[in-house]
Each structure stands twice: as structure tokens, then as C-alpha cells.
Amino acid sequence: MRLSRYFLPVLKETPAEAQIASHRLMLRAGMIKQSSAGIYSWLPLGYRVLRNIERIVHEEQQRAGHIPMLMPTLQSADLWRESGRYDAYGPEMLRIRDRHDRDMLYGPTNEEMITDIFRSHVASYRDLPMTLYHIQWKFRDEVRPRFGVMRGREFFMKDGYNFDVSYEDAMYAYDRHMVSYLRTYERMGLKAIPMRADSGPIGGEDTHEFLVLADTGESEVFYDSAITDLTLGDRTIDYDDRASLRAVCEEWTTPYARTDETHDEEAYASIPEERRRTSRGIEVGQIFYFGTKYSEAMGAIVTNEDGERVPVHMGSHGIGVSRLVGAIIEASHDDKGIIWPEGVTPYRAGIVNLRQGDAEADAACEQLYAALGDAGLDPLYDDRDERAGAKFATMDLIGLPWRITVGPRGLAKGVVELTSRRTGESEEMSIEAAVERLREIYAGV
Amino acid sequence: MRLSRYFLPVLKETPAEAQIASHRLMLRAGMIKQSSAGIYSWLPLGYRVLRNIERIVHEEQQRAGHIPMLMPTLQSADLWRESGRYDAYGPEMLRIRDRHDRDMLYGPTNEEMITDIFRSHVASYRDLPMTLYHIQWKFRDEVRPRFGVMRGREFFMKDGYNFDVSYEDAMYAYDRHMVSYLRTYERMGLKAIPMRADSGPIGGEDTHEFLVLADTGESEVFYDSAITDLTLGDRTIDYDDRASLRAVCEEWTTPYARTDETHDEEAYASIPEERRRTSRGIEVGQIFYFGTKYSEAMGAIVTNEDGERVPVHMGSHGIGVSRLVGAIIEASHDDKGIIWPEGVTPYRAGIVNLRQGDAEADAACEQLYAALGDAGLDPLYDDRDERAGAKFATMDLIGLPWRITVGPRGLAKGVVELTSRRTGESEEMSIEAAVERLREIYAGV
Incomplete structure (x- = not known):
């Protein structure tokens, strides 16, 4: 969505x-x-x-x-x-x-x-x-x-x-x-x-x-x-x-x-x-x-x-x-x-686009959105034209257990950031790796 | 079921x-x-x-x-x-x-x-x-x-x-x-x-x-x-x-x-x-x-x-x-x-065992039941100790679009019978072929 x-x-x-x-x-x-x-x-x-x-x-x-x-x-x-x-x-x-x-x-x-x-x-x-x-x-x-x-x-x-x-x-x-x-x-x-x-x-x-x-x-x-x-x-x-x-x-x-x-x-x-x-x-x-x-x-x-x-x-x-x-x-x-447990979360991951309107960031988010959807991992994509701070606050409030942050700085290195809502810990990885990690997390849920 | x-x-x-x-x-x-x-x-x-x-x-x-x-x-x-x-x-x-x-x-x-x-x-x-x-x-x-x-x-x-x-x-x-x-x-x-x-x-x-x-x-x-x-x-x-x-x-x-x-x-x-x-x-x-x-x-x-x-x-x-x-x-x-249309039928196929208690008929029905379940084709298996006529009447009444009849005579030839509720037409085929046929029928439903 x-x-x-x-x-x-x-x-x-x-x-x-x-x-x-x-x-x-x-x-x-x-x-x-x-x-x-x-x-x-x-x-x-x-x-x-x-x-x-x-x-x-x-x-x-x-x-x-x-x-x-x-x-x-x-x-x-x-x-x-x-x-x-x-x-x-x-x-x-x-x-x-x-x-x-x-x-x-x-x-x-x-x-x-x-x-x-x-x-x-x-x-x-x-x-x-x-x-x-x-x-x-x-x-x-x-x-x-x-x-x-x-x-x-x-x-x-x-x-x-x-x-x-x-x-x-x-x-x-x-x-x-x-x-x-x-x-x-x-x-x-x-x-x-x-x-x-x-x-x-x-x-x-x-x-x-x-x-x-x-x-x-x-x-x-x-x-x-x-x-x-x-x-x-x-x-x-x-x-x-x-x-x-x-x-x-x-x-x-x-x-x-x-x-x-x-x-x-x-x-x-x-x-x-x-x-x-x-x-x-x-x-x-x-x-x-x-x-x-x-x-x-x-x-x-x-x-x-x-x-x-x-x-x-x-x-x-x-x-x-x-x-x-x-x-x-x-x-x-x-x-x-x-902080939703994986078993009941309304969406399995949130996507935050840090630079809405930037061609590269938008394209990466679209790719991620499609890949998560194909893997049965319903994502919620924050595609609004809002400040990063407001997007993070919304994601934290609604409590999806995993957030993927996409921005120009990471994309220049070929990575996005996967963050756990529960621990707050983040890890950089490729889009493919993030999808794969989420697939593992949700296997059996 | x-x-x-x-x-x-x-x-x-x-x-x-x-x-x-x-x-x-x-x-x-x-x-x-x-x-x-x-x-x-x-x-x-x-x-x-x-x-x-x-x-x-x-x-x-x-x-x-x-x-x-x-x-x-x-x-x-x-x-x-x-x-x-x-x-x-x-x-x-x-x-x-x-x-x-x-x-x-x-x-x-x-x-x-x-x-x-x-x-x-x-x-x-x-x-x-x-x-x-x-x-x-x-x-x-x-x-x-x-x-x-x-x-x-x-x-x-x-x-x-x-x-x-x-x-x-x-x-x-x-x-x-x-x-x-x-x-x-x-x-x-x-x-x-x-x-x-x-x-x-x-x-x-x-x-x-x-x-x-x-x-x-x-x-x-x-x-x-x-x-x-x-x-x-x-x-x-x-x-x-x-x-x-x-x-x-x-x-x-x-x-x-x-x-x-x-x-x-x-x-x-x-x-x-x-x-x-x-x-x-x-x-x-x-x-x-x-x-x-x-x-x-x-x-x-x-x-x-x-x-x-x-x-x-x-x-x-x-x-x-x-x-x-x-x-x-x-x-x-x-x-x-x-006569349920395939899109809404409560069970996708009915299994009628003509000789409940017969080891071979029971085993074939179990095999069919498991194979249909694995294929996502929820079957309803009439495993009651009833006459064939009563079983057929129940299946016709509740209207599942496809019935598979299993009995000693067919099994001796290696076949079961697949019957359309709508046309009444029957066809003999192996258990595997019956599952495959139903899979084709329900593809896209």
C-alpha cells in the first residue's frame, strides 16, 4: 500500500x-x-x-x-x-x-x-x-x-x-x-x-x-x-x-x-x-x-x-x-x-523514501515495493512529500516491526538501511539482501 | 475435511x-x-x-x-x-x-x-x-x-x-x-x-x-x-x-x-x-x-x-x-x-468411497485426500459407513462441482471416476490425472 x-x-x-x-x-x-x-x-x-x-x-x-x-x-x-x-x-x-x-x-x-x-x-x-x-x-x-x-x-x-x-x-x-x-x-x-x-x-x-x-x-x-x-x-x-x-x-x-x-x-x-x-x-x-x-x-x-x-x-x-x-x-x-509482533503486524515492512521526487530514490523504492509485494511481504510505502523526520515518526508510531530507509547517500553505495522497530538497530545492505532478510524473518509467521 | x-x-x-x-x-x-x-x-x-x-x-x-x-x-x-x-x-x-x-x-x-x-x-x-x-x-x-x-x-x-x-x-x-x-x-x-x-x-x-x-x-x-x-x-x-x-x-x-x-x-x-x-x-x-x-x-x-x-x-x-x-x-x-460454480464452492471436490472399510479403497481415498489437500484443492471426503446411493445423494444435494468416486472395480483397473455435477458426465482416470485435471480446472479461480 x-x-x-x-x-x-x-x-x-x-x-x-x-x-x-x-x-x-x-x-x-x-x-x-x-x-x-x-x-x-x-x-x-x-x-x-x-x-x-x-x-x-x-x-x-x-x-x-x-x-x-x-x-x-x-x-x-x-x-x-x-x-x-x-x-x-x-x-x-x-x-x-x-x-x-x-x-x-x-x-x-x-x-x-x-x-x-x-x-x-x-x-x-x-x-x-x-x-x-x-x-x-x-x-x-x-x-x-x-x-x-x-x-x-x-x-x-x-x-x-x-x-x-x-x-x-x-x-x-x-x-x-x-x-x-x-x-x-x-x-x-x-x-x-x-x-x-x-x-x-x-x-x-x-x-x-x-x-x-x-x-x-x-x-x-x-x-x-x-x-x-x-x-x-x-x-x-x-x-x-x-x-x-x-x-x-x-x-x-x-x-x-x-x-x-x-x-x-x-x-x-x-x-x-x-x-x-x-x-x-x-x-x-x-x-x-x-x-x-x-x-x-x-x-x-x-x-x-x-x-x-x-x-x-x-x-x-x-x-x-x-x-x-x-x-x-x-x-x-x-x-x-x-511495536507490532511479526505475527499480527498490519504491514510487514515500511518503506521510507528520504528524497521523494528524486528519480533514483523513487526508482529504488518502486523496485523494493514490487519485490516485497512479490515475496508476499505486504509493505507500506511512505511516498508522501514529507520531511524524513515526519516519516520516521509516523513509522515509529504505527509500529511496523521493520523499516527500510531509502536515500541518495545509501544508494550511491548501493545500499538501503534495514531497521528493527524493537531494538532500533540498523544495518545497511542491498535491496535484494533486505528482501531476503525479511523473507527469512517472516518464514513460519 | x-x-x-x-x-x-x-x-x-x-x-x-x-x-x-x-x-x-x-x-x-x-x-x-x-x-x-x-x-x-x-x-x-x-x-x-x-x-x-x-x-x-x-x-x-x-x-x-x-x-x-x-x-x-x-x-x-x-x-x-x-x-x-x-x-x-x-x-x-x-x-x-x-x-x-x-x-x-x-x-x-x-x-x-x-x-x-x-x-x-x-x-x-x-x-x-x-x-x-x-x-x-x-x-x-x-x-x-x-x-x-x-x-x-x-x-x-x-x-x-x-x-x-x-x-x-x-x-x-x-x-x-x-x-x-x-x-x-x-x-x-x-x-x-x-x-x-x-x-x-x-x-x-x-x-x-x-x-x-x-x-x-x-x-x-x-x-x-x-x-x-x-x-x-x-x-x-x-x-x-x-x-x-x-x-x-x-x-x-x-x-x-x-x-x-x-x-x-x-x-x-x-x-x-x-x-x-x-x-x-x-x-x-x-x-x-x-x-x-x-x-x-x-x-x-x-x-x-x-x-x-x-x-x-x-x-x-x-x-x-x-x-x-x-x-x-x-x-x-x-x-x-x-450446483456450485467453482468460484464459490464450499469444497472443491468430493471424494466418495464406495467400499468404506476395504483396505485398498480406504488407502486410495487417503492418497487422493492428501494429494488434493497438498494441491490446495480442499476436498470433502465422505468416509462414512453408508451405502453408495446415500453418498451420491448427499454429494448431489450439497452441490460440489466435482466428485471423485473410488471403488474396488475401478482400482482393479488403476482408475477412479471424475464426475461433473453440472453435466453429470464421468471419466475414468488415474488418481494423479484426476488431481491434475482439477488443478487445471481451478487454476485462475
Whole structure:
């Protein structure tokens, strides 16, 4: 993309209403615009990040064998009356009446609807195990929306639901979700720690939250520093191999890690002192096993191997897709702006032309732009007639992980400059070498 | 995908409530499930088609230089009061009150919101031309929703908005949209005819609707048969070349083609008699130029080259993404089921194993499944323990354009059978040849 043809309305001033870094930076970098309290438009740059996160979530869910579909945003109140949650949910549920005076609501989650789909079509254990998921807009009418997309009212979420004939199968689904979530966050450059949590209004027996460490997190967290050293890296995960999944989950749930809601002082005190840590954390996902709560209330019954009719075991599993955009920025920024991890960056490299209008500099930038495009490394080319300082400031603000600076002085030596946004380190090399280096960096991303 | 692990709830009976073929077939093929009047869940198979259509729309819009973003589903009533449409819109607008008693609405379209974004950030002709678009869920509270996704209440739509400093530039945007829409429909296997139309509640001067010919269409259409012979084919379109775009638009708008709303008996009578056609048509898109209607009402003003402050010229351009799923089926089905065009098919080929459990047949199917996957030709493998007749009926119903049948008799000769869903013609060939043939068929799709 050429910046001269793009819509990137960066702000010079820091917006007064934004209290945390991600909110400030998303507004300043022209990623979002508030349309009303807690409701945002995703401007082109922000939209690209949102889509990248969505894509990674899709890929990792499908790798785990989970099946994508899509449920609507509006739901009938009747379904929620069946489960008993219509009255229980409180004022965060946005209640709507249509032109025929039917009670509707903007879905904050989809347990009832997916259970209804399941019970309409599935009657036998032979069709199980089954995990369906979707990524859809949700609404929670927060009394005081704030922190930008971190606590908005209309938000984009992945929610998945497993249906199993036994507790053991449901635990296998739980493990698949935990491992696929670990991989999802890792691909986004995040260290997200699974922590045993309270179940809240969904109602559950087993549940873990995934928290990203950041000073602005809403929860206080207590953990053994050993857990932050864990990484999946290049491990091959076979989602059909239950034992190996269990082993990964054991590895991540053995070191102590709890939120203030479930914190256990005694257990924490037993960690060697030098490994005890407290911090703040941002919740970016949660997995639940809740047994037969909805299947019993709503009649989601299957015949098991012995011919008995049994309610299915269910769980639900969520990742806050739009919230992750903010969480990633909270975890990765500096005074100058955002620092995108390679996995989610809106463009893979920025090209800065130091002498726009100079025939040689323009030609070199065009060559680079075409070569990066051909290599599948979407570049953002700042081809505006602006001072170098302004171009650098924009690139630093929007946070592309790699910048290539092209100017007459370098071109006289046959080189351009490749700069890491994270370290600030620069290296001179030929255009071909820069493209090759980026290709290596992005291989496997 | 292996059918044994998928969620494809096909129905044996024809649902009584479905009046038209696409609605019947989408229900029978397990593509959708109604959750309340005019509101549907997209089951896995339907979701894949919806995403394919969405992807084609994105690709063709970005090829035309239009910039993707995303606006929220809920909007503040205040914006619509500014344009005067809040009171004018009538009961099809779903009006909502949030917990703080603020008037909101579920957006049926986005002229006001995009104009608000524009006026907040753009002040000079130097930032123009600009066309922003999004693909988002919309809501129209139809009094009698029917025909499945063809006339639902919650629907998925692409809507794009151009901002230009002059009438001439806005007409260039109009032409870009017409040509990109023609290509979009052609890639979906549709013959969609642009017809001069009435502007309706958006208010416009120039506007064309795109109609797909089908007996179940809501509009009566009158046209010169010469227009149905036109095709873009492999033409290279240069969206920077205004004259060549204009020429394409002239080509498509010169033959007479009108809906009943704008029909001109006299002009129609001047077509040679053997080329006069009347039919019914399904509207699958519309483009509008509406001048300064919203920019004047909402203060979307830029400075032009002469330093004068002028309201921008705007247009809006829509494609009904979820509606297209139904329209494609209306245009392409037979007694046995759907016949997907290659461009949108949920899976590119179906594999039918005639003797599930037979070691040789199973091994051949596995080989084929892996080879198709490696070639990027997502197959759906019917690996259930079912009779051949039931497997064929399912494949015909869900309408994958190509089926490969694998059985002991063929394997003894070293062949499988490749069958076209459209023609019913079969050909025997080796597994390698079948993969190669499909690769050729899908090259360029």
C-alpha cells in the first residue's frame, strides 16, 4: 500500500479521554475512531490487525479439529428464558424489541443458541465429539465503557462450544482448547499464562483464564516465574494424541499461577522465594467445562453406546479478538509508539523514501515495493512529500516491526538501511539482501 | 475435511416453510438454520460459501483501489438526526435504547457514519480521491421476512463510499464500482446485468442495480438479449485508466436493460424483436451517485485546488453478500440439489468411497485426500459407513462441482471416476490425472 493512497489519519495530539497506552496509541495511530460510548469503527490500519488476529485464531482452531460456523448477533429472548439466564443476566444484556414487539437481545455469548442447534440435529454419540466455534460481534452494555477496545461494548470474540458424551471426552476438548490457545497467543507474540479462575455467570467446574502480564491489567496475579519460561516453540502438536495434549497442559498448569480471585496464600508461600512474582494481568481468553448445565436445561440429549439417553457434556471457550489488539499494544510499545509482533503486524515492512521526487530514490523504492509485494511481504510505502523526520515518526508510531530507509547517500553505495522497530538497530545492505532478510524473518509467521 | 468429523446436518424432508428453491436447498443441505424470523445461523457448509463470497468481494474491491475498514453494527441515533433520516426511515429501522436510555439503532446502512469519519479526518482535496468500504452485518426489520437469506432481517453486506472533490471524479468512482462489480459477479459464476434503477430512500441521481436472472426474482426486467452475451473474461482491467473503465461501462449500459420501475416501452420497442426479453431478476447489488446530499447536511467539506471550501461528492455502493448465497443457488440448481460454480464452492471436490472399510479403497481415498489437500484443492471426503446411493445423494444435494468416486472395480483397473455435477458426465482416470485435471480446472479461480 502506498501511503499517498491510504487512509491513515494519525493524530499529533494525545487524546485527553484515553487513560491507557493502547487506547492512546490506537487513536493516535489512526487505528480506531469512537462512534459512541464503547463502540468503535476500525479504520483501515486497525482493521488489518483485527483481521490478522482473526485469521490466526481460525487457523489454530481448525488445526485442533474445531469447526467454524457463524451465529447471528441478535437472538430471541425465548432461548434465554429456557436456560433461565434471561432474567439472571442483568443490565449488561442489551434487550431489544422488534416491530412485532418480540423480545430480542444482542448476544453477549452463545451457549443457548449453539445448544439449540445441537439438539435440533444431533441425537447419537456417533456424531460426537464435536466442537463448533464462531467469531462474531457481541455486545455487553457496560455501565462505564473505557480503555478503548479493551473494555468496549461492541466487541469481536471467538467463542467455541464442545459437545461430548462423557466427562473424559469433555476434558480432552478442554485440553485441546488450552493447547490451541497457548499456540494462538504465542503466534501473536504474547506470553499468556493460563490461571485457574472463578467461573462467573456462565457457571462452570473447571475453568482457566489466560492472562497477559501488563501494568494496566484489571486483575492482580500471583505466579511462579518458572511459568514464563515455558514456550511451545516448534513442537509438533498432534491433536489426536490425548496423552501428549494432557502433558502440555500439565506442564503449563503445574507452576503456581492464580488471579486474586482464586489466590491461595499458602500454596504461593511454598514457591521458592526468588521465583514468587506478583503483577497485573489482562484477560485475553477463558476456557470452561460446565458439564450438563445447558444440555439438561435445554434437552440436548444423545443416545450413548449402551443405548441410554444422556445429556451431553459441554464447555465453552472464548478469545477476545478485538480486546487482543489492545492487549498486544499494552504488552509491546514504547514512548514513540506501537511495536507490532511479526505475527499480527498490519504491514510487514515500511518503506521510507528520504528524497521523494528524486528519480533514483523513487526508482529504488518502486523496485523494493514490487519485490516485497512479490515475496508476499505486504509493505507500506511512505511516498508522501514529507520531511524524513515526519516519516520516521509516523513509522515509529504505527509500529511496523521493520523499516527500510531509502536515500541518495545509501544508494550511491548501493545500499538501503534495514531497521528493527524493537531494538532500533540498523544495518545497511542491498535491496535484494533486505528482501531476503525479511523473507527469512517472516518464514513460519 | 472428513465427513465423519464434520457437522453437515442434511435433511431428508423438504421443509414446509420454504417457498423457493434456494431456501429449501440451503435448509436441506445443512447450510443454515433459522434462529428467529429472518435471522439465521450459518452452519459450517453455508459459512464456507459465505466466506468465499466475502473473499471475492474483498479481492475485487481492493484491486479497484478501495480501502477496507470496519464500522460497528450499532449506531447512535444522533448521527441519523443530522442527516434527517432518523425520522424518515420508518419501521424497518431497528431502534434500540441502551441502559442509559440513549437512542441507538442497528445500522441498515452507513452513509451517516462514514461521513462522520470523513469529516473528522479529511480537510483537503489532496487526500482525495478516497473510497472506503466494509463488509458488516446489517439489520432491516422486514415486516414479513421470507425466502431464507434472500430477504432476511440480519444480513451481511458490503457497502462502499466514495469521496471526491468533483462530479467528474465521482463518476470515475462510479465506473470503478461498476466494473469491479461486474468482475465480482463473473467470478461467482453469475450473469448479473446492470440496469438503470430508481434511487429509493438513499436519494441519488445516477444509480444502477445489478440483477441476476431467475424465475423467483422480485423484479420484472426487460432487456436486449445482446447484454447477456457480454463477458469480461480474461480482459486486463487497469483501474487507473479512466477511459478504459468508461468504455467497459458503455459496453454494458448501451444495450437496453431496465427493471419495471424505470422501464421505457418506447425504447424497448426499438430493440429488434428477436432480441427483446422479459424475465424476473434478483437484485444482488446497487451503485449510487448521490452528489452532496450527505456532505452538505453533515458538513463534509474539503478545500479544493483553488482554496475554496466545497462539499464532497459522494456515492455509495452495495453488494448483498449473504443474499448472493441464495441468488447463486436460484441461478444454479437442479432437482437433485445445488450446483456450485467453482468460484464459490464450499469444497472443491468430493471424494466418495464406495467400499468404506476395504483396505485398498480406504488407502486410495487417503492418497487422493492428501494429494488434493497438498494441491490446495480442499476436498470433502465422505468416509462414512453408508451405502453408495446415500453418498451420491448427499454429494448431489450439497452441490460440489466435482466428485471423485473410488471403488474396488475401478482400482482393479488403476482408475477412479471424475464426475461433473453440472453435466453429470464421468471419466475414468488415474488418481494423479484426476488431481491434475482439477488443478487445471481451478487454476485462475
